Amino acid sequence: MAGNWRKNVREIAPYVPGEQSKDADLIKLNANENPYPPSPKVQEVFRSFDAAALRRYPDANSTELRHTLAEHFGVGDNQVFLGNGSDDVLALCFQTFFCSDDPILFPDVTYSFYPVWCSLFRIPFRKVPLTADYRIDPQDYAVKNGGVILPNPNAPTGIGEGLEFVEVLLQNNPDSIVIIDEAYIDFGGTSCLPLLEKYENLVIVQTMSKSRSLAGMRVGYAIASPELIAALEAVKNSYNSYTMDMLTLDAATASVKDNAYFRETCARVIQTRERSAQTFREMGFTVLPSQTNFLLVTHPEKSAKELFEKLRAQKIFVRYFNQPRVDNHLRVTIGTDDEMDKLFEALRNIM
Amino acid sequence: MAGNWRKNVREIAPYVPGEQSKDADLIKLNANENPYPPSPKVQEVFRSFDAAALRRYPDANSTELRHTLAEHFGVGDNQVFLGNGSDDVLALCFQTFFCSDDPILFPDVTYSFYPVWCSLFRIPFRKVPLTADYRIDPQDYAVKNGGVILPNPNAPTGIGEGLEFVEVLLQNNPDSIVIIDEAYIDFGGTSCLPLLEKYENLVIVQTMSKSRSLAGMRVGYAIASPELIAALEAVKNSYNSYTMDMLTLDAATASVKDNAYFRETCARVIQTRERSAQTFREMGFTVLPSQTNFLLVTHPEKSAKELFEKLRAQKIFVRYFNQPRVDNHLRVTIGTDDEMDKLFEALRNIM
Numbered sequence: 001m002a003g004n005w006r007k008n009v010r011e012i013a014p015y016v017p018g019e020q021s022k023d024a025d026l027i028k029l030n031a032n033e034n035p036y037p038p039s040p041k042v043q044e045v046f047r048s049f050d051a052a053a054l055r056r057y058p059d060a061n062s063t064e065l066r067h068t069l070a071e072h073f074g075v076g077d078n079q080v081f082l083g084n085g086s087d088d089v090l091a092l093c094f095q096t097f098f099c100s101d102d103p104i105l106f107p108d109v110t111y112s113f114y115p116v117w118c119s120l121f122r123i124p125f126r127k128v129p130l131t132a133d134y135r136i137d138p139q140d141y142a143v144k145n146g147g148v149i150l151p152n153p154n155a156p157t158g159i160g161e162g163l164e165f166v167e168v169l170l171q172n173n174p175d176s177i178v179i180i181d182e183a184y185i186d187f188g189g190t191s192c193l194p195l196l197e198k199y200e201n202l203v204i205v206q207t208m209s210k211s212r213s214l215a216g217m218r219v220g221y222a223i224a225s226p227e228l229i230a231a232l233e234a235v236k237n238s239y240n241s242y243t244m245d246m247l248t249l250d251a252a253t254a255s256v257k258d259n260a261y262f263r264e265t266c267a268r269v270i271q272t273r274e275r276s277a278q279t280f281r282e283m284g285f286t287v288l289p290s291q292t293n294f295l296l297v298t299h300p301e302k303s304a305k306e307l308f309e310k311l312r313a314q315k316i317f318v319r320y321f322n323q324p325r326v327d328n329h330l331r332v333t334i335g336t337d338d339e340m341d342k343l344f345e346a347l348r349n350i351m
Numbered sequence: 352m353a354g355n356w357r358k359n360v361r362e363i364a365p366y367v368p369g370e371q372s373k374d375a376d377l378i379k380l381n382a383n384e385n386p387y388p389p390s391p392k393v394q395e396v397f398r399s400f401d402a403a404a405l406r407r408y409p410d411a412n413s414t415e416l417r418h419t420l421a422e423h424f425g426v427g428d429n430q431v432f433l434g435n436g437s438d439d440v441l442a443l444c445f446q447t448f449f450c451s452d453d454p455i456l457f458p459d460v461t462y463s464f465y466p467v468w469c470s471l472f473r474i475p476f477r478k479v480p481l482t483a484d485y486r487i488d489p490q491d492y493a494v495k496n497g498g499v500i501l502p503n504p505n506a507p508t509g510i511g512e513g514l515e516f517v518e519v520l521l522q523n524n525p526d527s528i529v530i531i532d533e534a535y536i537d538f539g540g541t542s543c544l545p546l547l548e549k550y551e552n553l554v555i556v557q558t559m560s561k562s563r564s565l566a567g568m569r570v571g572y573a574i575a576s577p578e579l580i581a582a583l584e585a586v587k588n589s590y591n592s593y594t595m596d597m598l599t600l601d602a603a604t605a606s607v608k609d610n611a612y613f614r615e616t617c618a619r620v621i622q623t624r625e626r627s628a629q630t631f632r633e634m635g636f637t638v639l640p641s642q643t644n645f646l647l648v649t650h651p652e653k654s655a656k657e658l659f660e661k662l663r664a665q666k667i668f669v670r671y672f673n674q675p676r677v678d679n680h681l682r683v684t685i686g687t688d689d690e691m692d693k694l695f696e697a698l699r700n701i702m
Contacts, residue, residue: 003525005552008451008498012585028407037403046397046598052388054567054602056379057560084435087591100359120589147359174354201356209408216405216597234363238471240438246567247397247598251405 012120023315027342029333030317032155032184032294034213036268036336039261041254042214046247053246060241065253069221072256073193078226081233084243086183086207086220091117093149093203093222096235097177098123100146107136109325111155111181130157130325134288134296138165142172151181153189156321156331158290160189167192170199177228179203184292186211186266187273193223200225210293211266212255219244219252269293273334279344283351298329302351310350316343363471374666378693380684381668383506383535383645385564387619387687390612392605393565397598404597411592416604420572423607424544429577432584435594437534437558437571442468444500444554444573447586448528449474451497458487460676462506462532481508481676485639485647489516493523502532504540507672507682509641511540518543521550528579530554535643537562537617538624544574551576561644562617563606570595570603620644624685630695634702649680653702661701667694 021028062082070077083089094117098104103124106114118125128140134157141148148169153160170178182204185191195202203224209215222232236243255262277287277295285297298304308320308330319331334340372379413433421428434440445468449455454475457465469476479491485508492499499520504511521529533555536542546553554575560566573583587594606613628638628646636648649655659671659681670682685691 003527003552005524005526005528007526008448008528009579009582010447010450010586011582012589016588031408033408034406036406038405040402042405043402046400046402049397051391051394051397051602054389054393055385055387055564057382057384057566058569085591085593087593091590096361097359099361116589120586175356175358176354177356177359201354213406215408215593218409218593218596228360231360231362235361235471237367238363238467239442240436242436242438242566242569245435245569245596245599248596251402 021317025315027316027335027339029335029339029343030319030331031215032210032292032333033215034210034265034269034293035334035339036213036265038213038251039255039258041258041261042251045250045254049247049250058242058244058246058249060237062244062249065244065249065256068253068256072259073223075193075196075223076226079196079223079229081222081224081229081236082244083220083222083236085209085218086181086205087113088218088243089205089220089222090179090181091120092232092236092239093179093205094118094121094123096232097179097203097228098147100176102144102146104147104149105141105143105145106149107154109134109154109157111151111183114149135159136161136165138168138172141169145173145176147176147179148173149179149181151183152192153184153291155184155292156294156296156319156326156329157288158184158292158294158296159288160184160291162190163192163194166195170195170202174201177201177203179205182206184210186262187293188270188291196223196225200227203228208252208255212262213265214252214255217248217251219248269334272337272340275337276332276334276340279340283344283347294331294333296326296329296331304328304330307347307350311343311346314346316346318343372668376666378667378686378690380686380690380694381670381682382566383561383643383684384566385561385616385620385644386685386690387564387616389564389602390606390609392609392612393602396601396605400598400601409593409595409597409600411588413595413600416595416600416607419604419607423610424574426544426547426574427577430547430574430580432573432575432580432587433595434571434573434587436560436569437532437556438464439569439594440556440571440573441530441532442471443583443587443590444530444556445469445472445474447583448530448554448579449498451527453495453497455498455500456492456494456496457500458505460485460505460508462502462534465500486510487512487516489519489523492520496524496527498527498530499524500530500532502534503543504535504642506535506643507645507647507670507677507680508639509535509643509645509647510639511535511642513541514543514545517546521546521553525552528552528554530556533557535561537613538644539621539642547574547576551578554579559603559606563613564616565603565606568599568602570599620685623688623691626688627683627685627691630691634695634698645682645684647677647680647682655679655681658698658701662694662697665697667697669694
């Protein structure tokens with residue numbers, strides 16, 4: 001049947017998700033995943049879960065998990081919004097908060113999904129260049145805009161900024177929603193949570209994928225004023241009321257309640273990061289200061305692309321970005337101490 | 352801080368999800384949930400799942416579940432699309448396939464989420480009245496349109512149509528994408544799967560929430576031509592690459608592989624439905640012919656709203672629609688035989 005139906009189909013350049021591999025030999029330092037398992041309490045949830053409960057729809061309001069997170073952060077239950085990974089939360093934020101005809105602003109070197117959502121939702125945007133030393137200057141965002149989004153710490157630079165930085169950003173933008181994407185905040189960054197009381201136009205987004213080792217489970221959340229959370233809920237409930245499944249809700253709740261394990265594994269990642277940064281420097285690399293679970297490194301004499309490919313041949317995956325300003329850098333996720341030792345051994349042999 | 356940021360926030364009438372209750376005494380016949388648990392293989396998945404795997408991102412392509420479903424339906428792996436419940440799949444279909452300026456068409460009495468997605472994505476639409484006997488006349492859809500979506504069997508009528516009906520619809524709409532929402536197909540309906548070979552503009556959407564008792568797990572899927580599935584994938588990967596978590600993928604795969612259990616529980620629901628329809632008729636109700644796991648019933652003398660409220664007072668929840676054409680009907684989900692007996696006993700006492 002040759003009809004003319006193709007005219008009604010949305011054409012969009014397919015975004016290709018990052019490479020995954022099931023090879024157990026692989027040292028996988030390319031996706032900013034956590035080297036440690038989630039809290040043992042998560043395993044207990046699966047062991048004791050009664051599958052018969054699944055015949056019912058889950059709680060569309062994620063009541064228990066919201067409450068647990070609200071208590072954890074010292075905010076109201078009506079200040080927390082749950083989603084299917086922080087990508088889902090961010091996508092809903094873009095739809096809900098960036099409805100201006102003025103361009104939204106984000107850094108030129110940042111999370112690569114931001115321009116993809118702009119394209120999907122037809123949101124005008126402008127990329128603001130990082131400074132020469134790969135930092136964000138909040139004064140660059142003191143111009144007319146339809147909204148601001150940036151990660152703190154930023155990715156893939158790893159550089160984090162303090163509370164004052166975010167406050168300047170907010171003071172410069174009383175007429176915009178400002179979204180701070182704190183995906184990597186738990187590895188030593190300073191959360192802007194204390195600013196929530198003062199700024200109703202601030203949205204903080206975090207994820208359980210990295211610091212809580214729950215990438216495979218899909219949990220992200222936003223924290224903001226009750227008014228902004230209600231707006232987000234309204235859009236979410238007009239899209240898909242039941243985004244959070246029962247197992248995910250229970251597993252995430254168990255994780256948040258096990259704060260000791262959470263702090264311990266984050267501290268281990270930070271420790272390995274500092275040791276690894278030192279080793280990279282000793283090998284002649286320039287290392288950007290990181291408050292995340294990865295390092296962005298570059299070598300004055302060695303081609304990043306070549307190092308990337310030679311490591312890959314030895315089944316060590318790191319991340320190479322074929323894009324301006326970082327195309328001679330490697331982004332290396334912090335693995336276990338043992339994995340990092342193997343990486344450095346391989347690098348020494350290559351160099 | 353009194354800024355002017357509110358102008359950038361999307362205003363949308365909040366869609367309120369259906370009522371849930373944790374009361375164990377309740378007889379819950381209001382959400383078209385399955386009275387039986389999912390396949391015992393699902394429970395085994397949870398028992399044996401190693402939580403350590405969750406530190407990794409899941410397979411963005413849902414490779415194994417796609418393949419299992421493709422085999423089950425006798426289609427190619429590239430003809431299956433997975434989503435976080437069929438609401439997620441349908442929302443992505445609306446964004447991907449209904450990009451015309453002409454209104455899309457759906458019945459006036461149908462799934463209440465269709466106009467909500469139109470509002471969210473700003474898709475023009477026109478509601479096409481059902482016939483006097485609550486059926487869909489495919490000739491009513493033989494007009495210029497931007498797309499067609501309808502459930503078969505329809506909800507909340509429960510009435511299913513055959514293959515010829517869908518083929519007439521497709522023949523009348525060579526220039527539109529036609530989505531057949533088969534949420535209730537496994538309870539005796541006729542799937543239009545055989546038409547896929549002939550019509551590249553046909554999209555079939557199904558869910559594991561009802562017939563597979565996995566409402567709490569969130570799994571829906573679309574089956575269509577490779578071209579339409581690729582378009583859907585491109586939009587999905589521009590929204591959220593990782594919608595399906597690891598536990599959900601494994602549980603859904605286990606369910607599809609246990610075909611014997613699936614057929615047995617569907618048969619039990621159908622048997623209880625037929626018995627229940629007979630009892631309703633003996634009590635003086637008019638019962639629409641159902642190929643679903645619910646019955647739409649009305650009584651010539653009794654007010655549906657009054658019956659609904661009196662049942663509710665006895666902790667028996669059925670569904671009442673305060674909307675034209677069905678506002679003197681009750682939608683009753685098929686429970687266990689025991690639950691239906693209690694419903695009929697309560698109804699006899701009320702009447």
